[in-house]
Amino acid sequence: MIPKWTTEELQRKLEQGEKINLIDVREQEEWEEGHIAEARHIPLSQLAERYEECKSGEEPIVLICRSGNRSGKACDFLHELGYPVVNVEGGMLAWQGPVTRGAN
Incomplete structure (x- = not known):
């Protein structure tokens, strides 16, 4: 079973x-409409070609999308490849923290 975090936990x-x-x-x-500043951007549509960019150290890969559906699919894909993953429940719709706008 793939672990899940709430947006509050994230x-x-x-x-901290x-x-x-x-x-x-x-x-x-x-x-561009709004993302978490600490996030990196790898669209689900590009994940199959760019999945190796996901790994960064020993931390699990924490995935977020609009509602949790696409990030769930990304979790399934990466989990099958052996990557440790966490899905953020509710996605950006549930996110109450600050957002950064624009392409960066």
């Missing part, structure tokens, strides 16, 4: 300075 961990390997799998337009 926000608390980020605020924990090193989180956070990847946003939404498409470019969604990313």
